[in-house]
Amino acid sequence: MTDPQPTDPETRKRRLLFRAWHRGTREMDLLLGRFADSEAGRLSEGEIAAFEKLLDAPEPDIYHWIMDAMPVPGEYDAALLRKIRQFHLGSSNLP
Numbered sequence: 001m002t003d004p005q006p007t008d009p010e011t012r013k014r015r016l017l018f019r020a021w022h023r024g025t026r027e028m029d030l031l032l033g034r035f036a037d038s039e040a041g042r043l044s045e046g047e048i049a050a051f052e053k054l055l056d057a058p059e060p061d062i063y064h065w066i067m068d069a070m071p072v073p074g075e076y077d078a079a080l081l082r083k084i085r086q087f088h089l090g091s092s093n094l095p
Contacts, residue, residue, distance in 0.1 A: 068089070
C-alpha cells in the first residue's frame, strides 16, 4: 500500500528536506540537502514538483547534471535544476 502524496506545500517541503538529506551517498546528501536547507522555504509549487521529480531520478545522473558533466534530459531540464547548479557551482559550497 502506498502512502498518499501530501498536497499541503509545507508538508511537501518537509518531505523534500528529508529526502534530500537521505539519498544514499554522502555527496548527494550534501549537494541536495544543502540546497534544500537553504531554499526549500522559498520554493514555488512548480519548483516543489520539479524537486520531487528530480529526487526520483538515479543519483549518478543527478550528480552529473548538477556538475554539468552530462546533458540533462528534457523531462528534468527545469529552472530548478539550474538553480541547484548555480547554488553549488556559483559558490564555494561544493562537497
